[in-house]
Amino acid sequence: xxxxxxxxxxxxxxxxxxxxxxxxxxxxxxxxxxxxxxxxxxxxxxxxxxxxxxxxxxxxxxxxxxxxxxxxxxxxxxxxxxxxxxxxxxxxxxxxxxxxxxxxxxxxxxxxxxxxxxxxxxxxxxxxxxxxxxxxxxxxxxxxxxxxxxxxxxxxxxxxxxxxxxxxxxxxxxxxxxxxxxxxxxxxxxxxxxxxxxxxxxxxxxxxxxxxxxxxxxxxxxxxxxxxxxxxxxxxxxxxxxxxxxxxxxxxxxxxxxxxxxxxxxxxxxxxxxxxxxxxxxxxxxxxxxxxxxxxxxxxxxxxxxxxxxxxxxxxxxxxxxxxxxxxxxxxxxxxxxxxxxxxxxxxxxxxxxxxxxxxxxxxxxxxxxxxxxxxxxxxxxxxxxxxxx
Ligand SMILES: *[C@@H]1O[C@H](CO)[C@@H](O)[C@H](O)[C@H]1NC(C)=O
Ligand SMILES: *[C@@H]1O[C@H](CO)[C@@H](O)[C@H](O)[C@H]1NC(C)=O
Ligand SMILES: *[C@@H]1O[C@H](CO)[C@@H](O)[C@H](O)[C@H]1NC(C)=O
Ligand SMILES: *[C@@H]1O[C@H](CO)[C@@H](O)[C@H](O)[C@H]1NC(C)=O
Ligand SMILES: *[C@@H]1O[C@H](CO)[C@@H](O)[C@H](O)[C@H]1NC(C)=O
Numbered sequence: 525x526x527x528x529x530x531x532x533x534x535x536x537x538x539x540x541x542x543x544x545x546x547x548x549x550x551x552x553x554x555x556x557x558x559x560x561x562x563x564x565x566x567x568x569x570x571x572x573x574x575x576x577x578x579x580x581x582x583x584x585x586x587x588x589x590x591x592x593x594x595x596x597x598x599x600x601x602x603x604x605x606x607x608x609x610x611x612x613x614x615x616x617x618x619x620x621x622x623x624x625x626x627x628x629x630x631x632x633x634x635x636x637x638x639x640x641x642x643x644x645x646x647x648x649x650x651x652x653x654x655x656x657x658x659x660x661x662x663x664x665x666x667x668x669x670x671x672x673x674x675x676x677x678x679x680x681x682x683x684x685x686x687x688x689x690x691x692x693x694x695x696x697x698x699x700x701x702x703x704x705x706x707x708x709x710x711x712x713x714x715x716x717x718x719x720x721x722x723x724x725x726x727x728x729x730x731x732x733x734x735x736x737x738x739x740x741x742x743x744x745x746x747x748x749x750x751x752x753x754x755x756x757x758x759x760x761x762x763x764x765x766x767x768x769x770x771x772x773x774x775x776x777x778x779x780x781x782x783x784x785x786x787x788x789x790x791x792x793x794x795x796x797x798x799x800x801x802x803x804x805x806x807x808x809x810x811x812x813x814x815x816x817x818x819x820x821x822x823x824x825x826x827x828x829x830x831x832x833x834x835x836x837x838x839x840x841x842x843x844x845x846x847x848x849x850x851x852x853x854x855x856x857x858x859x860x861x862x863x864x865x866x867x868x869x870x871x872x873x874x875x876x877x878x879x880x881x882x883x884x885x886x887x888x889x890x891x892x893x894x895x896x897x898x899x900x901x902x903x904x905x906x907x908x909x910x911x912x913x914x
Contacts (some may be wrong), residue, residue: 525667528909537657538883545702546806558579572806575824582601583676600885608913613650625700626695626696626698627699628698629698629699629702629756630698630699630700630701630702631689632664633664634662634664634665634666634702635663635664635665635739635742635743635750636665636666636742636743636745636746636747637665637666637707637711637742637746637747637748638659638660638663638665638666638667638668638742638748638749638750639655639668639671639707639720639747639749639750640652640656640667640668640670640671640749640750640753641670641671641673641749641750641751641752642656642670642671642672642673642753642754643673643676643751643754643839644673644676644677644753644754645673645677645678646678646680646687647669648754649670649673649753649882650774650778651774652670652753652754652756652767653670653753653773653778654770654771654773654774654778655753655756655757656670656750656753657697657700657701657703657755657769657770657773658731658757658769658770658773659734659738660733661699661700661701661705661769662734662735662766663734663735663738663739663742663857664733664855665742665828666702666703666704667701667702667703667704668703668704668705668706668707669684669685669690669693669694669703669704669705670684670685670753671683671684672684673778677810677811678811679707679882683913685781686781687780687781687784688778688779688780688781689779689780689781689782690705692777692779693777693778693779695770696721696776697773697777699891700769701801705745711746712746712748715747715749715892717883719747720745720747720748720749721741721744721745721747721748721749721750722748722749722750723741723748723749723750723751724750724751724752724756725737725738725750725752725753725756727754727755727756728756728757728758728759728818729756729757729758730757730758730761730762731757731762731763731766731836732801738750757836790910791906791909791910794878794909795877795903796907798877798901799854799876799877800876800877801877801878801879801903802867802872802876802877802878802879803877803878803879803881804863804878804879804881804882805879805881805882806858806880806885807857807861807882808857808858808859808861808885808886809883809884809885809886810830810833810884810886811833812835812857813830813857813886814831814833814837815834815835815837815840816841816845816850816855816856816857817830817831817842817845817846817847817850817853818847818850818855818856819847819856820848820851820856821859821861822857822886822887823831826887828836829858838873853911855859859891860885860891860892860894860895861891861894861895863895864894864895864897867898867899868898872899874898874899874900875900875901876899876901877901877902877903877904878901879903880892880902880903880904885904889906892904
């Protein structure tokens with residue numbers, strides 16, 4: 525966030541400099557004779573400097589102006605920062621209205637239609653969407669806007685377009701892959717009748733798996749639905765173009781809707797009113813503890829509850845877990861107590877606001893107490909934070 529603000533400040537400072545230099549130059553011209561004889565060479569140097577500065581700033585101003593027209597690629601890497609945080613822009617940010625020159629459509633022979641049903645929390649699904657775009661691109665198929673998981677622990681009923689700017693997602697990737705909001709009518713009817721192929725792809729596969737196993741299915745059945753997406757593409761040793769595309773999807777094409785952006789901006793504004801803040805993603809929520817089996821510091825009842833939850837989940841394969849062993853292997857999330865120790869060891873000011881960006885902490889009341897004792901300004905309840913605004 526601060527990156528562009530910093531550079532804005534720099535621009536202001538430099539512009540100020542530039543103004544004083546121009547003034548100085550003017551004065552020099554006015555009081556010509558005295559100064560001229562005193563130091564001819566020095567004056568020449570100053571004029572040269574002033575002209576160079578003027579030229580440089582003209583160029584920069586031109587570039588900024590072009591950036592406004594051309595949108596994201598030029599000086600626009602941090603879209604949320606390019607708007608000064610005043611109430612006007614904060615209240616109504618409408619990204620689609622921004623003029624963006626669309627890349628040319630990529631022309632290719634379509635090998636079929638890929639439906640994907642993402643699973644897991646938002647972060648996991650976001651990573652999966654990046655994978656699926658890369659897969660669709662490399663198989664030359666048409667991707668249908670991914671379905672989001674509504675049955676995960678988070679029970680979030682949102683669809684893709686509730687969270688992400690779907691038109692931007694489609695148009696910003698049109699030079700790579702064709703993405704549609706839904707199947708063409710004929711195919712849609714077939715799918716409704718169950719005439720399509722469905723499978724969960726094998727975890728951590730590389731792109732050759734998709735070429736060798738999934739592409740023939742797409743060609744044969746026309747429509748294939750991948751019904752799980754978590755970690756379905758390897759992280760390492762993939763061709764550079766695939767990694768590059770994944771990053772492009774993540775950092776440029778998956779943009780939150782204006783409403784969410786607006787809320788984020790509001791949140792940051794409220795936090796800033798009370799000075800600097802630190803955001804801690806304390807992943808100490810019930811699902812994480814249940815899934816990982818890390819129960820250090822939990823009561824017997826809590827351990828039972830977490831274990832029951834794990835055994836009831838058909839997707840969490842590892843059922844019997846030795847919490848202490850896992851912990852010794854370094855495979856557990858930090859407990860809130862440990863997080864407090866780490867932050868203290870890092871020399872974080874004990875008065876700084878710490879915003880807990882996470883779902884409800886498991887046994888929040890009790891477990892956050894040591895962290896709250898070490899850091900007085902803990903913000904863990906977003907509803908209360910927003911309530912304080914009105
Ligand atoms: C923002 O825009 C929406 C719809 O365009 C409108 O209903 C709303 O009143 C606007 N909010 C403000 C604060 O201007
Ligand atoms: C995808 O299309 C490109 C260009 O149209 C072609 O070179 C490539 O071989 C195609 N790949 C597949 C898997 O169809
Ligand atoms: C995915 O599809 C396979 C094959 O049809 C099926 O056995 C499996 O239960 C499905 N998984 C989900 C999560 O729907
Ligand atoms: C992809 O994985 C397969 C089997 O897991 C392996 O044999 C192959 O070398 C890998 N291909 C690439 C390009 O890494
Ligand atoms: C957060 O604050 C709201 C309003 O003050 C309250 O109703 C709610 O119970 C709090 N939630 C938690 C998890 O403490």
